[in-house]
Amino acid sequence: MMSRCLGNAFIAVVVAFLAAPLVVVAGVSVNEKRQLAFPPEGLSLRWYGELLAAGDWLNALYNSLLVATTSGVLALSMALPLAYFIWRYRVRYARALFTLGIAPFMLPPVITALGLLSFWVTIGMYGKLPATIVSHAIFFVTLPLVTISLGLESIDSEVIEAAQSMGADSRSVFTTIVLPMVRPYMISGYAFAFVLSLNEYIIAYMVAGFTVETLPIKIFNSLRYGYTPVMASVAVLFVFIAIAVFGLIARFGNLPKLLGAWAPRDA
């Protein structure tokens, strides 16, 4: 049908628009010359080689991975009990608790960043690695909180009651029913926090930008003070990490459902 074709064309246009920057970084990363010109000339992988050879880039990569892994765990450790408590019990301040959990991400990041900056300065932790980790955990706690809440909502209350009728106390209900059922949502929430932390700039910059150099900070510095195509190869690497992480989730889980769809149509 014609309308179907027009719709697909529209999707293709938006997809192409979103692809434009990816094409640029991919192009720059394999361009032989240091400066990019049109049309591009020469093909080489030297910038990928330099990434692996240069100590400062590797150090930034290490910092980023460390921050993303640990802050993700920390965020998850806060999100799970919070989501469970709000879902399990009837409390008047549930809404306030949930709002507290999603506020860090919903506000413009510069505000959260500045608040954390004042905090770390006050307690003398400004510029230290734990400051970056905790800051990211607070900022990204929203993501696992939202996905886990979504997962808890999808649990049929009769399943819980069935378990209770068979003698399970709330501890066993949690470990044998709730936890296995929300595990996919925990994984996807962690993946979100992990991937977004890898690419986060402003908070990492504000709380420890001059001492704990993560990759986005390193890239921006290289843009400002001495451009090198290595940054493009880093960007390509990160895009692949993101695609791999989300692709794996889609492969082994139900991605539309994890993102909040109720009834993904099978066709």
Added chain:
Amino acid sequence: MPGLKLEGVGKSFGTFAAVAGVDLDLPPGKLVCLLGPSGCGKTTLLRLVAGLEEPSTGRVRFDGQDLTRIPAHKRGFGMVFQSLALFPHLSVGENVGYALRIRGTGRAERRRRVEELLELVRLPGVANRHISQLSGGQRQRVAIARALALDPRLFLLDEPLSALDAKLREAMQVELRMLQQRLGITTIVVTHDQREAMTMADVVVVMERGHTRQIGPPLEIYRNPASTFVADFIGITNLLPGRATGSDEVTVANVPIRVGAGKELSRGVEVTLSVRPEEVHVLAADAGGDNRLPGEVTFIRDLGASVEISVDCGGLTVLAITTPKERPGARVGERAMVELPPAACIALSS
């Protein structure tokens, strides 16, 4: 050539054939029920008629016109959806008048027609209410009124009453049938409820796994099912496996049973006898005669208006339905004799 005509209409999703080459002729002014278990392709067939799905094979014709490539919004059919699909952002009147608005009908004319339609479904004076203020049965009526707004050439209903409770559903079946007869509109209803089909339909199309299995007036299908599937799906029946031992004789549980008029059986072929329970008589254990199977009463279901008796005849369970007045004396655990009248026995190929 008036009416709807399907010529080899099929629809596949990937390798799965939801509808497999259906041929169908629907006479104008009649109500047709597409009947079958879930997943038999009846809803897909209705959507193919509506134009909401494009057929993989075949053509859809209406009054001789080929509609196969005509999109849904240009077919001029009315449809009631399973979820009703009432527009949540519009009032009752705006829902009913939506098609008129799309067509560009003036405001005053629209209001008049909406009121007329609401009266038709016996729901006058609710035009300004919000959808959420209506009961289930009222929403049902609004959905019907909305679908009839443009005097559709063909009226399609996809399990329209499935959301209602049993009592309301039965009442709506009668009302819907009367409305259809009053308007004389060609109508197709999809349902999995054979009782609903028997109540409303002029013609029933029994479907199974994408194929039409039998087409005909409901009572004719009930009395002369073409296959064990149809016999089992339309109403309740006893299906007794046996072997043909004569041109009109089948041996069931070592007892020869004479079967009613029909096609001749070839000796030695395995067949299944279909006997409606209301035709089966339960007699005393010592009653002699032909077409009778000895057995033991295993269960009696006394429903007040009727009595259902299960008799185990050498491993086969035969169900008999009778009235309390004609209830036999046999009790559970006692021996009894069941009589299968020849006229009620239909031999179907297994």
Added chain:
Amino acid sequence: MTRPVPRGLGQHLVVIYPALMLGVFFIVPFAIMLAVSFFHRVQGGFYEPGFELDNYARFFSAFFARVLGFSVLVAGLAALVSVIVCFPFTYLVTRLGRRWQVVLLVYILAVLSLSEVIIGFSWSTLLSRTAGISNLLVWLGLMDAPAAWSPGLTALLLGLCYLGFPYTVLILYPPLSRLDPQLPEAARMLGASPLRTFFTVVVPAMRSTILGALIMVFVFTLGAYLLPQVLGRPQHWTLSVLITDQAIFQSNLPFAAAMAIFLMLVSLALVGLTMMLGSREALR
């Protein structure tokens, strides 16, 4: 299931740790920031405790009013464009088969994870005179000479829209995928073309969703910090840039805090408005 009211320390235990963490690392920092916004700035150092409204007073100057106005305007425009483009896009995606839906979702998530730094760099390259799209257009014969489109307001808007797109799609995806597919089909059966169905049924039925998305994307783009610097000229710097600039380079934490508090009040007011509209819609 009737949910019980939590009793005693035991049942409250689970919530203590996350509440404590969020309290210490989110509420306390805010309190400090709020306090600092009233403190007195010390030249060459950080600040000293005190109470003065100078920082706020300074904010109400013509210059900062203009910056605030510009920030709101540019973020609002980007949010508007994002929702106008992404609403039909997401709707079409949810009507696709499961396979394509998953592929596109992974793609959108990959784009979402792109760092602002990379987005800024890529668009400034794409819009540059030396290696940008204009060269392609010249090569195709559509333009006479390559042009520099960045930095500038259009470039900034384009970048902000790009930043907002994947976020908008993910906000709109759950409600749109839950929309009863029979709703648009009913409109089709009543004679509406696909386009009219979209505008007379899908869009109005999703009014509150659209409004919510607009506000959330607005707040999101309001926080963009790098794009105004990379794709805009100094006069295009938004409040986020100024806040960071004051905090890091001017070492004027009190003033930065005052601006941040103000920006937060604007954001909070808008988020509150969304929630109010959302709950009103849910009551109907």
